[in-house]
Amino acid sequence: MKGDDAIITVELEGRKIKVPAGLTVIEALWDTGHDVKRGIGCLSGLCGACTVAYLEKGNKKVRFGLGCQKVIEEGMNVIMIPCFPCHAARYSLKAPENPLEKLKELYDELYTCNDCRSCNICPEWINVAGVMRSAMDGDYESAAAHVTDCVMCGLCASRCPRNIAPHYVALYIQRALARERPFPPNLRNRLEGIESFTFDDEWKRIVAMDDDALREFCASFGGA
Numbered sequence: 001m002k003g004d005d006a007i008i009t010v011e012l013e014g015r016k017i018k019v020p021a022g023l024t025v026i027e028a029l030w031d032t033g034h035d036v037k038r039g040i041g042c043l044s045g046l047c048g049a050c051t052v053a054y055l056e057k058g059n060k061k062v063r064f065g066l067g068c069q070k071v072i073e074e075g076m077n078v079i080m081i082p083c084f085p086c087h088a089a090r091y092s093l094k095a096p097e098n099p100l101e102k103l104k105e106l107y108d109e110l111y112t113c114n115d116c117r118s119c120n121i122c123p124e125w126i127n128v129a130g131v132m133r134s135a136m137d138g139d140y141e142s143a144a145a146h147v148t149d150c151v152m153c154g155l156c157a158s159r160c161p162r163n164i165a166p167h168y169v170a171l172y173i174q175r176a177l178a179r180e181r182p183f184p185p186n187l188r189n190r191l192e193g194i195e196s197f198t199f200d201d202e203w204k205r206i207v208a209m210d211d212d213a214l215r216e217f218c219a220s221f222g223g224a
């Protein structure tokens with residue numbers, strides 16, 4: 001079992017319970033017999049599936065984070081947040097001539113934002129309200145540049161009184177900008193190689209390797 005020797009008391013999903021210190025929220029839930037499968041993906045802080053809300057001991061402010069990253073502390077009160085329903089527009093980026101102009105149509109609720117900043121609860125410390133402001137102002141490059149750490153957890157959407165889903169708005173902007181840029185030639189070459197099975201023999205050789213051969217192979221590229 002992971003965790004420190006010390007045992008701490010926390011409130012997990014409404015139940016006071018003792019757990020080893022040093023566990024993340026997800027590990028603590030597992031440790032205490034919670035059968036948590038939904039709301040968990042990568043366990044590495046990347047997929048954004050495991051949002052939690054928590055109160056620290058002696059603190060009145062509810063905070064938000066990722067359950068696979070947040071380490072429990074003595075006296076903490078924590079719950080998992082279920083997947084939050086929000087508006088995700090359907091679109092094809094192949095269709096519109098200028099996809100960024102379509103933003104107003106796809107996500108018209110964006111323009112009702114009154115800058116209340118409730119969305120600034122991002123576990124990745126993104127200034128979500130600032131990104132939405134840039135998007136409304138048509139400064140799409142800035143909006144995209146400041147949202148690259150987004151893990152699509154949707155916490156921001158759960159707080160918006162105007163029903164804006166900032167993560168989906170930002171995703172559309174990133175996709176639309178990418179569509180307007182020239183396709184990177186290196187990526188094109190690589191995709192063509194994959195489609196024409198250029199690397200098939202090499203791949204079969206790697207898949208057939210045993211652990212030692214694979215280690216040696218990786219080490220030849222400077223890997224561990």
Ligand code: FES
Pocket residue numbers: 039040041042043044045046047048049050066067068069151
């Ligand atoms: S499980 Fe993927 S971010 Fe936590």
